[in-house]
Every structure is written in C-alpha cells, then in structure tokens.
Amino acid sequence: VQADGTDGNCITFVLHDEDHTLGNSLRYMVMKNPDVEFCGYCITHPSESKINFRIQTRGGLPAVEPFRKGLNDLMGVCQHVLNTFEVRLLPEELRGLF
Amino acid sequence: QAFRVDIIREEEGALEFDMVGIDAAIANAFRRILLAEVPTMAVEKVFVYNNTSIVQDEILAHRLGLIPIRADPRLFEYRNQGDEEGTEIDTLQFQLKIKCSRNPQAAKESSDPNELYFNHKVYSKHMTWVPLGNQTDLFPDADFRPVHDDILIALLRPGQEIDVLMHCVKGIGKDHAKFSPVATASYRLLPDITLLQPIEDEAAEMLQKCFSPGVIEIQNIKGKKVARVANARLDTFSREVFRHEGLKNLVRLARVRNHYIFSVESTGILPPDVLVSEAIKILMGKCQRFLNELDSVPME
Numbered sequence: 172v173q174a175d176g177t178d179g180n181c182i183t184f185v186l187h188d189e190d191h192t193l194g195n196s197l198r199y200m201v202m203k204n205p206d207v208e209f210c211g212y213c214i215t216h217p218s219e220s221k222i223n224f225r226i227q228t229r230g231g232l233p234a235v236e237p238f239r240k241g242l243n244d245l246m247g248v249c250q251h252v253l254n255t256f257e258v259r260l261l262p263e264e265l266r267g268l269f
Numbered sequence: 270q271a272f273r274v275d276i277i278r279e280e281e282g283a284l285e286f287d288m289v290g291i292d293a294a295i296a297n298a299f300r301r302i303l304l305a306e307v308p309t310m311a312v313e314k315v316f317v318y319n320n321t322s323i324v325q326d327e328i329l330a331h332r333l334g335l336i337p338i339r340a341d342p343r344l345f346e347y348r349n350q351g352d353e354e355g356t357e358i359d360t361l362q363f364q365l366k367i368k369c370s371r372n373p374q375a376a377k378e379s380s381d382p383n384e385l386y387f388n389h390k391v392y393s394k395h396m397t398w399v400p401l402g403n404q405t406d407l408f409p410d411a412d413f414r415p416v417h418d419d420i421l422i423a424l425l426r427p428g429q430e431i432d433v434l435m436h437c438v439k440g441i442g443k444d445h446a447k448f449s450p451v452a453t454a455s456y457r458l459l460p461d462i463t464l465l466q467p468i469e470d471e472a473a474e475m476l477q478k479c480f481s482p483g484v485i486e487i488q489n490i491k492g493k494k495v496a497r498v499a500n501a502r503l504d505t506f507s508r509e510v511f512r513h514e515g516l517k518n519l520v521r522l523a524r525v526r527n528h529y530i531f532s533v534e535s536t537g538i539l540p541p542d543v544l545v546s547e548a549i550k551i552l553m554g555k556c557q558r559f560l561n562e563l564d565s566v567p568m569e
Binding site: 186189191192193195196197198199235238239242243245246248249250252253256257259260 | 286291297298301302305306546549552555556557560563
C-alpha cells in the first residue's frame with residue numbers, strides 16, 4: 172500500500188496484488204459515504220497486478236477516513252452475508268435459534 | 270438491511286441459491302473469488318522416474334496437474350517461495366506406478382484390448398498416496414485421493430510402464446486454472462416480465478410459445494383464454510417475443526435489479542456451500558489486510 176497526494180483531502184492509494192474483485196466492491200462501499208466527493212479506481216496496466224484507488228473528500232475530512240470506513244463497511248457486509256448464508260444452510264429446526 | 274439469502278436447490282456437486290438485496294459489485298466480487306482465489310490442492314511437480322508410454326512427459330504432467338485431488342486445502346499451508354523440497358505441512362505426495370503386460374490366457378483371435386492386456390488403461394484410481402514425514406499421525410483417517418476414480422490418464426501397451434512421483438501443493442486459480450475449485454460459478458439476475466395489456470386467445474398461445482416452458486401460463490377466465498406470467502425465474506430471456514409484430518409492444522422485459530441467482534458447481538474437492546463460505550471469508554481477509562496496513566504505515 173502506498174499513498175501520495177496533494178493535501179489531506181485527496182489521496183491516491185496504490186494497492187498491490189489487487190484487481191477488480193476488491194477494487195469495484197470497495198469503490199461501491201466508499202461511494203455510499205456522503206462525505207466523499209470523488210472515488211474511483213483504475214488498473215494501471217493489466218500485466219501488473221495493482222490498482223490506483225483515489226478518494227477525494229469534500230470539507231476538511233482527511234481522505235484516509237472514508238477509506239477505512241469503506242473497508243470496515245465491506246467487512247460488515249461480508250459478515251452479514253456469511254451469517255445469513257450459514258443460517259440458511261441449517262435445517263429448519265435449528266434456524267429458530269438465530 | 271433488506272437482505273436475504275435463499276437456498277433454492279442443492280444437488281450433489283452444485284448449489285443454486287438466491288441473494289436478494291445485494292449489489293452488482295459485491296456479487297461479482299464473490300463470483301471472481303470463487304473462480305480464482307479459493308485455494309485448492311493440485312499436482313504441481315511431477316518427478317518422472319520411468320515413462321516409456323506414448324504420452325510425452327510434459328503432456329502427462331499437464332494431465333496429472335488437472336486432476337482434482339480430494340484434500341481439504343484448509344489443512345495445508347502455502348509452500349514458501351523457492352522451497353524446492355516441500356515439507357509435510359504443505360505438500361502431498363502421490364505415486365503412480367503401473368506397467369502393462371500381455372494376458373497369456375487371452376483367446377487367439379480376440380482383438381479386444383480389455384482381454385488381451387492387463388493395465389492398458391491408466392486411471393486416476395491408480396494414484397496412491399505416499400505419506401510424508403508425520404502425515405500419518407496428522408491425518409490418521411484421511412484418505413487423500415483424486416475426486417474421481419475413472420479419469421483416464423494414459424493408454425499403455427505391453428512393455429510400457431509409467432513410474433512417477435507427484436507433489437501436490439496449495440494454490441489459487443489466479444496462478445493456474447487447475448487450482449480453481451469450481452467447475453463454474455455464475456450468476457444471473459431474476460427476469461421481470463410484465464404484460465402491459467391483457468393478452469387473450471391466439472395471441473396468448475403464441476405468447477406462451479415465445480417464452481421458455483413454464484413461464485407463461487394460460488388461464489381460462491370466463492371462457493376466454495388469458496395469459497399470465499407464472500414463473501419468471503425459468504425464463505432464459507431469448508427475446509423471441511420481439512420478433513412478432515403483434516406481441517412486440519404488449520410485453521416489457523426487464524430484470525429485477527438486486528435479485529441475483531447464483532449457480533455454483535464444484536469439482537468435488539469441497540462441497541459448494543463450503544466454497545461460498547470460504548469465498549466470503551477471503552473477501553473479509555482482503556479487507557482486513559488493508560486495514561492492518563493502514564494502521565501500521567504512518568501517514569505523512
């Protein structure tokens with residue numbers, strides 16, 4: 172992970188060993204944040220496995236915050252999906268416990 | 270929030286389930302992870318001691334690599350870079366030693382290879398597990414073998430033999446497709462068919478033929494045949510209805526935005542529900558990795 176940018180409000184993260192799998196879902200989670208003015212990602216070259224992930228915030232919010240919040244939200248979504256999925260796998264009787 | 274998962278159908282190696290209330294980015298992330306990032310064990314290195322068969326060494330090694338091995342990858346570690354030997358925590362060893370010979374009891378004029386020769390077909394059931402180190406203690410009742418016993422590896426004739434030793438390692442589909450645990454994983458959106466006007470009689474019959482069987486049902490209301498959308502899920506969206514002038518404007522085909530029908534077919538290494546759980550955990554692991562990096566790297 173490498174970050175550089177002009178001031179605290181816009182940061183471009185370079186995420187190594189990542190591709191659309193994390194890039195697109197993370198972008199979706201960060202866009203849901205109302206403080207974020209611009210969020211996007213791109214793959215610099217398909218031969219290299221890294222993405223440029225850029226966040227720009229409006230107001231004085233440091234751009235690291237939406238990134239962190241996006242990651243946490245994505246983890247929350249995954250956890251919820253996992254729980255729902257595993258509960259559905261259980262037979263009928265045990266489902267009432269959850 | 271308004272999110273639910275419904276298991277629709279669970280068969281031997283395939284699972285079809287619905288996810289409602291999720292978004293395209295996350296659904297696609299799950300599909301990509303199922304295809305390329307859930308680890309499995311597969312043959313990586315083949316040590317050829319003797320191969321006098323028609324099949325070349327490298328072709329044989331390629332075929333052996335593609336055979337799915339029934340071994341839970343969660344019990345093993347990844348092999349370190351540059352580690353040539355392989356320890357017992359990251360490698361499974363298999364041996365394939367088979368020799369073809371002539372059957373002395375065969376009839377004089379028979380031309381059936383099954384009768385004339387022993388062992389002329391090399392199947393995956395001839396692969397045997399050779400425990401390394403303390404693997405017999407670690408996995409006392411485990412039975413590591415290929416998922417299917419009847420995969421044909423090579424054909425032999427009398428006098429030819431194959432004697433190879435194989436090392437299986439843990440890997441992911443991104444590295445080589447042999448490590449992919451699913452035969453395929455796909456999703457589609459639930460179709461949404463709306464009839465803009467009531468359609469009757471002959472038009473109803475024609476409408477029913479335009480869609481896949483079971484989608485449109487004809488009911489008899491007050492003596493007239495009226496068409497009704499019975500089960501939109503079965504439709505394959507072939508758009509046949511737009512080829513007919515009369516019906517073109519009466520039907521609207523769309524997709525329900527956040528209702529995804531996933532179909533996961535496993536190669537047999539892990540059951541498909543375990544695969545989906547693993548995929549979700551891998552996505553969580555990725556997020557966690559970046560969160561940790563964020564906290565450890567000082568921001569300037």
